[in-house]
Amino acid sequence: MREMTFVEATREALAAAMEIDPTIFVMGEGIGVRGGNFMTTLGLYEKFGPERLRDTPISERGFVGLCTGAAMAGARPVVDFMFVDFILDAMGELINQMAKVQYMTSGRLKLPMILRGAIGIGNSAATHHSGSYYPTFVNVPGFRVVVPSTPHDAKGLFATALEGDDPVFFLEHKALLYSKGPVPEEHYTIPFGQARIAQAGRDVTVVALSVMVKKTLEAAEALAAEGLSVEVIDPRTLAPLDMPAILQSVHKTGRLLIVDEWFGPCGIGAEIAAQVMDQAFDDLDAPVRRLNGAHTPTPYSPPLEAALIPNVAAIAQAIRDLAAE
Amino acid sequence: MTADLGKAELLDLYRGMLVIRRTEEQLAKSHQAGLIPGPCHTYVGQEAVATGVCANLRPDDVVFSTHRGHGHALAKGVSPRELIAELFGRVTGVSRGRGGSMHLFSPEVGLMGTSGIVGPCILQAAGAAYTFQLLKSDRVSVAFFGDGAVSNGAFHEGLNMAAIWQLPVLFVCENNMYATEVPFAYAARNTDVASRGAAYGMTAVSVDGNDVRAVYAAAQAAVQQARAGGGPTLLECRTYRTRSHAEGMRDAGYRTREEVEAWKARDPLPGLRENVIAEGTATAGDFEAIDAEVKALVEEAAAFAQASAWPDPATAQRYVFSERGGAAHA
Numbered sequence: 322m323r324e325m326t327f328v329e330a331t332r333e334a335l336a337a338a339m340e341i342d343p344t345i346f347v348m349g350e351g352i353g354v355r356g357g358n359f360m361t362t363l364g365l366y367e368k369f370g371p372e373r374l375r376d377t378p379i380s381e382r383g384f385v386g387l388c389t390g391a392a393m394a395g396a397r398p399v400v401d402f403m404f405v406d407f408i409l410d411a412m413g414e415l416i417n418q419m420a421k422v423q424y425m426t427s428g429r430l431k432l433p434m435i436l437r438g439a440i441g442i443g444n445s446a447a448t449h450h451s452g453s454y455y456p457t458f459v460n461v462p463g464f465r466v467v468v469p470s471t472p473h474d475a476k477g478l479f480a481t482a483l484e485g486d487d488p489v490f491f492l493e494h495k496a497l498l499y500s501k502g503p504v505p506e507e508h509y510t511i512p513f514g515q516a517r518i519a520q521a522g523r524d525v526t527v528v529a530l531s532v533m534v535k536k537t538l539e540a541a542e543a544l545a546a547e548g549l550s551v552e553v554i555d556p557r558t559l560a561p562l563d564m565p566a567i568l569q570s571v572h573k574t575g576r577l578l579i580v581d582e583w584f585g586p587c588g589i590g591a592e593i594a595a596q597v598m599d600q601a602f603d604d605l606d607a608p609v610r611r612l613n614g615a616h617t618p619t620p621y622s623p624p625l626e627a628a629l630i631p632n633v634a635a636i637a638q639a640i641r642d643l644a645a646e
Numbered sequence: 647m648t649a650d651l652g653k654a655e656l657l658d659l660y661r662g663m664l665v666i667r668r669t670e671e672q673l674a675k676s677h678q679a680g681l682i683p684g685p686c687h688t689y690v691g692q693e694a695v696a697t698g699v700c701a702n703l704r705p706d707d708v709v710f711s712t713h714r715g716h717g718h719a720l721a722k723g724v725s726p727r728e729l730i731a732e733l734f735g736r737v738t739g740v741s742r743g744r745g746g747s748m749h750l751f752s753p754e755v756g757l758m759g760t761s762g763i764v765g766p767c768i769l770q771a772a773g774a775a776y777t778f779q780l781l782k783s784d785r786v787s788v789a790f791f792g793d794g795a796v797s798n799g800a801f802h803e804g805l806n807m808a809a810i811w812q813l814p815v816l817f818v819c820e821n822n823m824y825a826t827e828v829p830f831a832y833a834a835r836n837t838d839v840a841s842r843g844a845a846y847g848m849t850a851v852s853v854d855g856n857d858v859r860a861v862y863a864a865a866q867a868a869v870q871q872a873r874a875g876g877g878p879t880l881l882e883c884r885t886y887r888t889r890s891h892a893e894g895m896r897d898a899g900y901r902t903r904e905e906v907e908a909w910k911a912r913d914p915l916p917g918l919r920e921n922v923i924a925e926g927t928a929t930a931g932d933f934e935a936i937d938a939e940v941k942a943l944v945e946e947a948a949a950f951a952q953a954s955a956w957p958d959p960a961t962a963q964r965y966v967f968s969e970r971g972g973a974a975h976a
Binding site for chain 1: 741742744745749751754759761766768771778800806810966969970
């Protein structure tokens with residue numbers, strides 16, 4: 322199969338959908354002529370013109386609120402935030418307005434919309450360009466939250482988001498944007514709420530999010546040489562979350578570690594752990610463990626930045642420790 | 647600015663204002679009687695604005711409004727039955743009992759929503775206008791908001807984007823001089839709302855918001871401009887809320903009795919009625935017939951609301967997400 326980057330894969334899904342559906346438009350800073358800071362819309366302006374590739378002033382709250390109204394009136398906006406950190410200026414529009422429209426109208430209005438932005442720590446981007454924030458969005462009823470980890474999944478999940486009727490956060494880790502992988506040429510969708518078993522194993526279950534899938538697979542490879550068999554689950558979407566897949570794996574291994582670059586407190590790992598405790602307590606042979614990025618703002622200097630993030634060695638050690646419990 | 651309006655149109659404007667007035671009075675009474683479990687913000691005194699603007703709209707045009715939105719809902723085509731039932735929390739309400747006074751939704755008649763948060767309606771109205779422009783439609787979008795919203799960031803961002811993209815939208819500021827109890831003169835050094843239009847390169851007009859004919863004429867020009875692709879208008883309507891901010895709240899300490907009485911003397915309903923009779927366009931009998939019809943309409947609506955069923959608690963968790971279904975959206 323041909324290989325392409327993560328960004329190329331989502332761009333292909335976007336371009337194909339825009340070709341078919343004239344109500345889809347993209348709004349954001351530098352997504353028109355410039356083609357997007359991360360090349361998310363490269364070449365689309367020439368094809369679809371300024372109304373459908375709409376460059377904005379630096380008005381995050383404004384264009385999120387505007388796109389909410391546009392969706393209520395029948396369009397399918399794609400808001401391209403560049404960095405998801407920038408979305409924080411629009412929290413009221415997101416949580417008070419967008420997330421509640423379908424509920425408050427008893428489904429008489431739809432809110433089909435994609436909110437995409439780069440997440441994650443790396444390259445000394447420092448504290449205003451390194452956020453992920455997904456637990457905050459998962460906490461709000463009304464949002465779908467997608468965190469793909471491969472170009473294949475990115476294309477399929479983006480296509481699903483474009484065809485649905487709900488507001489979807491599509492959060493792409495910066496360290497993955499230019500990574501390559503096999504991507505089918507044809508159109509396909511990947512259902513939300515369906516985890517991918519990135520690697521099957523017997524001894525320990527690791528649920529890894531976003532870029533941590535890749536790092537965990539590297540750690541698992543090293544551990545295989547030590548005779549440890551690790552099952553790696555990529556949930557792909559956090560809302561909805563595929564708990565049945567996680568529970569099934571824990572039933573087999575009896576041990577669960579959640580690896581997440583973002584914060585631990587009230588995070589995705591805490592939610593998964595609580596649900597596993599609730600529904601599969603008797604399956605557990607050891608406490609559920611979490612490995613998270615440090616609960617601090619993100620510093621600039623490379624050694625400071627690296628000190629916050631779970632690396633391959635730390636993941637491998639956490640798995641070894643859990644297997645020994 | 648005046649509009650050339652005939653008898654039927656003038657009586658329609660009067661009737662529109664009266665439906666709002668009588669419904670609000672009914673709601674105030676019902677609130678005192680304990681029939682409204684939540685808050686109730688009435689529109690009494692400001693009826694000329696919603697009525698004069700919405701009389702220029704088609705059913706497929708859309709309105710976004712604020713916490714004081716009963717009048718906009720009624721003027722856009724929501725029935726008194728649906729409004730009163732909503733405030734009573736009944737399943738027959740315009741939002742099926744999910745919203746109350748501040749969250750009125752009737753997309754079927756183009757009422758896209760009122761909001762408990764000041765500001766978002768400005769952005770959403772611009773957004774609906776964006777869709778109309780994108781789809782090459784001649785529909786227009788309207789945001790109603792108060793003077794309190796003018797100092798909110800949404801006003802700046804929304805007006806700026808509407809102007810640079812020349813969106814078919816009306817921004818109707820109902821300057822009633824107070825944000826709850828904070829005078830606009832305190833919240834803004836420049837209390838001339840229409841003067842802000844120049845900052846965005848936008849057409850801006852200020853009218854007497856208690857003169858329904860003046861509002862109608864200004865809105866007519868703005869709607870025509872928007873439909874023709876001429877871009878947005880900021881329409882300031884200077885008006886006054888003659889009841890308290892919300893029912894059951896005190897209404898003292900921030901404005902004088904004299905000020906309230908002076909504005910009551912400029913009540914838009916007798917204002918129109920007396921002028922039209924004096925001009926000889928319609929008779930006192932014409933107005934009396936409307937009075938009787940609207941009185942019966944609102945009384946029946948209140949009875950309907952009170953007799954309506956409560957929503958089924960089993961539905962309280964429905965519609966958080968689209969129910970279009972399919973495995974893709976499990």
